[in-house]
Structures are given as C-alpha cells and as structure tokens.
Amino acid sequence: MAEQIEKVLPGAEVRRLAERWLPHLGRGEADFACSPTGLWLALASVAAGARGDTAAELRALLGVAGEEAAAAVTEGSRALAGTDALAVATGVWSRLPVYRAFREALPDVGFGPMDPGAIDAWVDRATGGLVPRLPVQLTEEVQLVLVNALALKARWDVPFQASATRPKPFTDASGRQYEVATMHGPVQPGSAYDVTGTGGGEARVVELACASPGPGASAKVRFVLGAPGAEPAEVLPLAWAPVERRRRIDADTVRIALPKLSLRSTVEAVRHLQALGVRQAFQDSADFSALSPERLAVSQVVQETVVKVAEQGVEAAAATVVAMRYGSAYRPPEKIEIIEYDRPFGIVVLDGSGTVPLFTAWQAEAPAADG
Known part of the structure; x- marks a missing residue:
C-alpha cells in the first residue's frame, strides 16, 4: 500500500507542501489544525485546468499541473481511500460552463x-x-467553487480506559498552567521513539495505532513533543522523518499521558500561497483555459479542519475550498518511561502507508475536550 500511494500520489510533494506551508500558519503560541493533503488535492484539481505561467507556478508548488495533475488527483484519491476509515471526496459547482475534457479528466469528481x-x-x-x-460565503462574484473533503473516524487499536482519565497540569505556550482531562495508558513496543531533524531539532514521537476493520491499512496517528519553545514548523515534520533518523527509547515500558482535545480552525491560505510563489492564479490574467471557456481567476482558498482525540479514537476532517471569480482581460529492574504531553505538542494523522500527512495540528493552549 505504501508503494502504491507513493507511485500514484506524489507523497514527497505533499510533504514538501506541508513543510513549506507550516511556517505560515502561525507561531507556537496559537493552536491550529490543517490538512496538507486536502490543500494539495484541491489545488492540484484546479491545476488540472491551468495553462501557461499559471500552470508553471502551481507545478512549482505541487509538483504537477495540467494532465498529470488530473491523473495524480484521481489515482491518489483512490489510493488514499484504501486507508481504513478515511473518506475522500471532491466536488465542483459552477455558474458557468466547464469543459467536458476537464470533467472527464477528473472522473471521480462530482459536477453540478x-x-x-x-x-x-x-x-x-x-x-x-x-x-x-x-x-x-458564496457571493454572486463566485463563479465556480471546488471543494475537497477528507474525513477520518477511527478507533484506537487499544483504547484508553476512561477510568484512567483524570485532571493533570498542562502548561501552555505562554507559561500559564491549567488542569486538563488527560488520558493515561501503555504504548505498544516500538511505537515510541526519539527523532532528529535535518536541521538538528529533536522530538519524542508516540504512534498510536488505529483499528483496521477492513482490508485496508489503518491510519497512523503520531503525537510529537519537541524541545521546549520549538516552533510547530520545526516539530510537526519530524512525524514523517525517515526511519534512519529514529532512535529507540531506552525503557522496558513506555506509558503516555495525553490530553483529550478538540481543535477546530479555519485557514485563509491565499496570502500563504502567494508567499510560496503562486501569484498568477489570483490575478485577472490567470490562465485556466483548460477548465472553462470563460476567463477565471482564484479568489479564495480556505480550509476548515477539525481534529478530535478521545479515549476511544480519533476524528479528523477538513474541507478545502477553492473559489473562482471572473478574470478580466478576463524490563530486570523495570525501566518505565512516561511521555507526558503537558506542554505544546503536535498531532499528525498519516495515511495507511505512514508517508502522507493527511492532517496536522498544534496544541499550544490548554486543550478543550470538545468543540
């Protein structure tokens, strides 16, 4: 499954997009959640209709544009759907004509x-x-809207015992301390490790396995605890660092103390994308001439993401919207290690291959258990 996803979905490009995007999502004092995969799929779907300089800029960010983007979206979405409990869908709604060739190049996308x-x-x-x-908000200016949706609802392979959840101190990014509902439990052997980044940063990672009720691979959820004061852009990518940069934790038993949490955030990504080199797509002169006979330009790129972690499992969802307007011109004594997530930490949900970051989140403030 890992090789299949990497072959049809440019996992390296999704990771590269994540690593370039994360520094623009805020410093470590604030919570956020996002879906690098959702953003990549939405932008790549639009890039399938781009030409000229518009396509070139999108290709530089995404690794694909034009016909290869359409193929990557289609085959990659199908491969991701092989991850148990993960749903992937894309839809396009418009007030203007959409070329038949564009629709046929994206056979799994609904149009209306x-x-x-x-x-x-x-x-x-x-x-x-x-x-x-x-x-x-869909104003009269919006002529076409493309929406990618990702949703995961998975149970832990070994759920936390509700009776073991109890208040525990959590120190937020500003140094304030709160009592928050914290789950406690053992970690499977080999599922906790230390990792070193290419820039020298380090983190402690715990992977919690999701149950796999079907034939597909289960999602992998990794909780990443960086050095005190480390920024999310430094810490979160360590969740997908290669195996050779990992070191086993020297302990006979590893336990975890993890806050229950519910994160929801809305990210307006236009400024981020412009900073990453995608500018032509937002201008009146944008070239989406393979999408529609009308001149179109991107007006908004917005993503709403939710991540919830509780005793029984994990829920995560993201809706990524690309709105378009008219363009102009148109163990002997047993050693126990307790990993306590009692200060800002990262959450990364990966596909079944463990290589594609579906959702990332940063818990900087005192966690809320519902929201």
Whole structure:
C-alpha cells in the first residue's frame, strides 16, 4: 500500500507542501489544525485546468499541473481511500460552463450547478458532520467553487480506559498552567521513539495505532513533543522523518499521558500561497483555459479542519475550498518511561502507508475536550 500511494500520489510533494506551508500558519503560541493533503488535492484539481505561467507556478508548488495533475488527483484519491476509515471526496459547482475534457479528466469528481444549500449539505455529509457547512460565503462574484473533503473516524487499536482519565497540569505556550482531562495508558513496543531533524531539532514521537476493520491499512496517528519553545514548523515534520533518523527509547515500558482535545480552525491560505510563489492564479490574467471557456481567476482558498482525540479514537476532517471569480482581460529492574504531553505538542494523522500527512495540528493552549 505504501508503494502504491507513493507511485500514484506524489507523497514527497505533499510533504514538501506541508513543510513549506507550516511556517505560515502561525507561531507556537496559537493552536491550529490543517490538512496538507486536502490543500494539495484541491489545488492540484484546479491545476488540472491551468495553462501557461499559471500552470508553471502551481507545478512549482505541487509538483504537477495540467494532465498529470488530473491523473495524480484521481489515482491518489483512490489510493488514499484504501486507508481504513478515511473518506475522500471532491466536488465542483459552477455558474458557468466547464469543459467536458476537464470533467472527464477528473472522473471521480462530482459536477453540478451553483447551489449553496446543496453544497453545504454535501460538505456536511462528506465530513461526517464534523464540518457542517462550507467555510466561505458564496457571493454572486463566485463563479465556480471546488471543494475537497477528507474525513477520518477511527478507533484506537487499544483504547484508553476512561477510568484512567483524570485532571493533570498542562502548561501552555505562554507559561500559564491549567488542569486538563488527560488520558493515561501503555504504548505498544516500538511505537515510541526519539527523532532528529535535518536541521538538528529533536522530538519524542508516540504512534498510536488505529483499528483496521477492513482490508485496508489503518491510519497512523503520531503525537510529537519537541524541545521546549520549538516552533510547530520545526516539530510537526519530524512525524514523517525517515526511519534512519529514529532512535529507540531506552525503557522496558513506555506509558503516555495525553490530553483529550478538540481543535477546530479555519485557514485563509491565499496570502500563504502567494508567499510560496503562486501569484498568477489570483490575478485577472490567470490562465485556466483548460477548465472553462470563460476567463477565471482564484479568489479564495480556505480550509476548515477539525481534529478530535478521545479515549476511544480519533476524528479528523477538513474541507478545502477553492473559489473562482471572473478574470478580466478576463524490563530486570523495570525501566518505565512516561511521555507526558503537558506542554505544546503536535498531532499528525498519516495515511495507511505512514508517508502522507493527511492532517496536522498544534496544541499550544490548554486543550478543550470538545468543540
């Protein structure tokens, strides 16, 4: 499964996008959640209709554009759907004509007329209710909207015992301390390790396995605890660092103390993408001439992401929206290690191969158990 996903979905490009995007999502004083995979799939879908300089800029960011982008979106989405409990869907709604060739190049994408109520209902269904509506307002200016939805609802292979959840201090990024509901439990052998980044940063990682009810691979959820004061852009990518940079924790038994949490955030990504070199797509002169006979430019790129962690499992969902407007011009004594997530830490949900970052999040403030 890992080789299949890497072959059809440019996992290295998704990771590269994540590593370039994360520094723009805020410093370590604030919580956030995002989906690098959701952003990549949404932008690559739009890039399938790009030409000229617009396509070149998107290709520089995503690794694909034009026909190869359409193929990567289609085959990659199908491969990701092989991860148990993960749903992947993309839809396009428009007020203007969309080329038949563009629609046929994306056979798994649904197309329909602009209908805000229907789009909200689709987003609600596609995310399992975690994102109940489109995170943008569809004004009359919006001529086309593309939405990618990812949703994961998975049970832990070994759930935490609710009776072991109890208040424990958590020190937030500003140094304030709070009592938060914290789960406690053992970690499977080999699922906890230290990792070193290419820049010399280090982190302690615990991977919790999700149950696999079907034939697909289960998602992998890694909790990443960096050095005190480390920024999320330094810490989160260590969740997908290669095996050769990992070191086994020298302990006979490893236990984890992990806060229950519920994170929800909305990210407006246009400024981020412009800073990463994608500028032509937002200008009146944008070239999406393989998408529609009308001149189009991107007006908004917005993503709403939810990540919830509790005793029984993990839920995560993201809706990524690309809105388009008219362009112009158009063990002997037993050694026990307790890994306590009692200060800011990262959460990364990967696909079944453990190589594609589906969701990332940073818990900087006192965790809320529901939201």
